[in-house]
Amino acid sequence: HRDLHSFPTRRSSDLQGPSLPDGGKVNASALxxxxxxxxxxxxxxxxxxxxxxxxxxxxxxxxxxQDKPLIAPYQPDSxxxxxxxxxxxxxxxxxxxxxxxxxxxxxxxxxxxxxxQIAIMQTGENKEAVPSQYSSSLELARPALxxxxxxxxxxxxxxxxxxxxxxxxxxxHVAGAAVPSRIASLDWHITPFWKIDVTGTMYTGQNVA
Numbered sequence: 001h002r003d004l005h006s007f008p009t010r011r012s013s014d015l016q017g018p019s020l021p022d023g024g025k026v027n028a029s030a031l032x033x034x035x036x037x038x039x040x041x042x043x044x045x046x047x048x049x050x051x052x053x054x055x056x057x058x059x060x061x062x063x064x065x066q067d068k069p070l071i072a073p074y075q076p077d078s079x080x081x082x083x084x085x086x087x088x089x090x091x092x093x094x095x096x097x098x099x100x101x102x103x104x105x106x107x108x109x110x111x112x113x114x115x116x117q118i119a120i121m122q123t124g125e126n127k128e129a130v131p132s133q134y135s136s137s138l139e140l141a142r143p144a145l146x147x148x149x150x151x152x153x154x155x156x157x158x159x160x161x162x163x164x165x166x167x168x169x170x171x172x173h174v175a176g177a178a179v180p181s182r183i184a185s186l187d188w189h190i191t192p193f194w195k196i197d198v199t200g201t202m203y204t205g206q207n208v209a
Contacts, residue, residue, distance in 0.1 A: 024057040035083035050096055061103045066096050070119050070146040071166035071185035074199040093203070098122045112153040115164075119146045123170050123181075127209045134175040144170035144181070158194035163187070172207055181207035 017026030052065025150164030183205035
């Protein structure tokens with residue numbers, strides 16, 4: 001863990017690009033810090049946290065970049081500037097991974113709707129608990145498929161609820177064997193009062209690392 005007193009504030013950047021046919025728009029964003037490199041003071045390197053470029057229309061979007069998994073859409077808030085996001089040791093699947101996403105938004109009247117998402121992503125498997133004699137055989141990156149469907153409803157301009165469910169499917173390769181990774185998730189976002197947001201995620205499965 002690095003000295004947080006010398007940790008530079010993270011920086012973000014947003015870009016609005018040209019218009020697309022049928023009311024679309026090109027957008028991009030980036031969030032970076034200086035948490036890369038070694039733990040020695042003064043040796044911090046530039047690090048890209050989250051970044052993407054997206055093609056957005058009123059009811060659909062396509063994006064390519066680096067972000068959290070679909071099955072972990074929410075980020076806990078923290079008043080501290082830290083290199084590893086909050087609750088990382090308590091189940092927050094924060095790892096930023098390269099991915100391509102497609103999202104479709106369906107309106108069910110003026111106050112409700114469904115959001116469907118699908119993503120092809122690259123896993124980061126260097127956190128696997130592999131015995132040392134087999135560690136060199138572990139493939140550190142594998143393709144994965146993730147999906148998520150969410151229902152949302154807004155009661156008015158400030159009160160809203162969203163409940164989503166997702167899945168992850170990939171396969172780890174180690175010691176000449178293929179080990180399935182299968183995860184199912186449930187997440188929620190509730191705004192009971194305009195100053196309060198309640199978010200959470202639950203998941204279960206095998207080979208989550």
